[in-house]
Amino acid sequence: MNEIAMDRTSPPFSVTLARVPGVAWILGLLLIGFTFFSRDFLTGANLHNIGLQSVILLILALPQTMIIMTEGCDIAVGAVLTLASVMLAWVLVHDGSLPLALAAALAVGLVFGLGNGMLVALLKMPPFVVTLGTMGVAQGLALIVTDGQSIVVNSDALQAVYGGNLGGVPIPLLIGVAMYALSHGLLYHTRFGTYVFALGGNAEALKLAGVRANAYLIAVYVLGGLMAGLAALILTARMSSGHPTSAIGMEFDAIAAVVVGGTSFEHGKGWLLGTLLGVVAVGVLRNGLNLLTIPSSAQVACIGLLVIVALFIDGLKGRK
């Protein structure tokens, strides 16, 4: 009798637990684990470091979330970021003006985003194949432009972007916060965002509602390209150079963060806050493994495991 009464007053503990998203579990476990294994992990300087290192990943993962929600993907994003970074460095070296250099990086993103979007939306080509192709194109161009060498940049303006503060907050972090706020606004408070949900959830319904669905699908890929262009600013500033292989493989981290965050490749199911947590989880994992002096090749394997564990936890919760 007592047990029944208790059940009525509060939901069982297991139900409460099941409401916590998988990504929060993972992040919590990672934080506890690294704090336990490394004395240097839970320090102000290191957390600051994680934040700075995660900004680029965040800027890539935000639009990737929306692209995946439309049942697509953009695996070209690492190569596009690389090419944009190289172009940005090249313009800085030849002209010296930072605004012009940023414009060049954004233009690279725009062209590739538009190309990806149009091939996917208008020619109905599979996003994976389209972006596999443009990945090769962007990577090749980056190598051609640089002749395989780094373009070293000595620019105070560029230095200021990475090292500067505004009211005590590092500028890259401010850019990250601004991009998160912008993405949140777009996804949850504009028609564009509503149609991102609809593109993956029921594109037919969107067309029957008289919406030009293809235009919005292209726009999602364009947003991804532009964000990669912006990320190039931070990446180039961090390295004071444009290197033709600097962001190779970043698409893996970005897609992993999105998937760990609980966004699905089906039905237009997505969650922007989840992506933020996923980015932090990937950032914490990379940072913690660095502190434990685990080589970066093994880190990739760990991120792979992270994705599988996250999907497994969400799968367990999906089952009754």
Add this chain to the structure above:
Amino acid sequence: MNQATVPLLELRGISKTFPGVKALDDVSFVVYPGEVHMLIGENGAGKSSLMKVLCGAYTADAGQFFSKGEPVAIHSPADARKFGIAVIFQEFSLVPYLNIAQNIFLGREFKGRIPGLIDHPRMHREARKILDLLGLDLSTRTLVHELGVAQQQMVEIAKALSQHARILVMDEPTAALSDRETERLFAMIRQLQAEGVAIIYISHRMAEVFAMGDRITVLRDGKKVGTRLPGEATPDELVRMMVGRSVDMSYARSFGRSEGEIILEVQDLHSDHGVNGVSLNVRRGEIVGLSGLVGAGRTEVARAIFGADKVTGGEIRLFGQVHYGTPDRAVRAGIALIPESRKAEGLALIRTVCDNLVLPGLAKAFPNRLYQAAKARRIARDLIDRLRISTPSPFRPVQVLSGGNQQKVVIGKWLSSESKFFIVDEPTRGIDVGAKAEIFALIDQLVQQGAGVLMISSELSEIVHVCDRAYVMRGGRIAGHLAREELSEENILKMGMQHE
């Protein structure tokens, strides 16, 4: 309703042809403000096509729309909406991870004070008003994927209502609703009627047709048979108008009451896909029809027996043995399912005719698990001859064959597995008339070899012409059983439409 009022919309001489089918043939149709216009007809009579022409999803090959004497152009969903036509489709047009308010106003979001942003509070307020009208006690913030089928149907209705349409088209809106929800919907319809909205209502339920209809139009074979007032017509008369489809298939079987053993015995079957207590049996040497209107649960019964859907109750006995489980067990037990969509489920399109024909019989043909090309070729050649499949060679991909020949491959491949029980789902869909007779001859051949066949068909005339007896389904249940001498389209429709 006042017949003297000016029509809201007039369709004159609408025709629409698809390859091989005349979906609509010179249909004229008048809609008056404030009327509920019932549209009835058996499966494939042209109701859905007419609806799609109305909402701009199809463009008619011939014919015109008129409003107040003026021609109106409706060539796209946007045109239809501008004219004030809203449609509630049977297959849902909802987005699962948007909330109810976002779904209701999809494509028509309210603009906020800040340019570019959506006015969410206003959208929720407006959505609330519509849900209250429908008596729907749900938060407008609920995501649609969390709703049940009936609730989704109500959201679909709310979406159509929110468009302030002058003409509201509903395709079997009550199919998924409970009695209480149906009452609410009917009250809502009466209210809209009073406001002058015209409602075109497609129904399979006789009781609804008479309870709600101001006028009743019957379609058959893409043609309008006639329009009746409910006071002047009887259900029997309407059923007679619906049946009598032209049958131009030339095949004949010798029917008879089979005295063979019972091959399949199903008792009180339930499944997680809406089979709700079905009992039936099939004997050796007979073709048993499983009939009913679209959505009655026929295919679901087949899938449950085959193990493709989960059986949640009841018993299946095959050759006297209790049978349960997965499709591969079903195949080993000797069930062959010849599915409805042969391209998606029945064939490996890019593989050769030979590969497809040999596939189900691999285990029997090659007991030591080694594939012998010469033996496979022999089996395939033998089947191609027996089935009279016209293919230039056994090694052409199946996708180059005609629909009729593809279907022969689908049925024929099971001959090589020597199955003794067949479930045939819509065997003649998309097949031209000549090939239909051959398909039925083939099914008859199976039966003469001592197999039992359960045949599902939407074509009532096929059931009547081919089957030894038939079960009629309605709402996931068996509504009745018809012996050979009782088998007529009229009787099937009477059972399938909930009347008497």
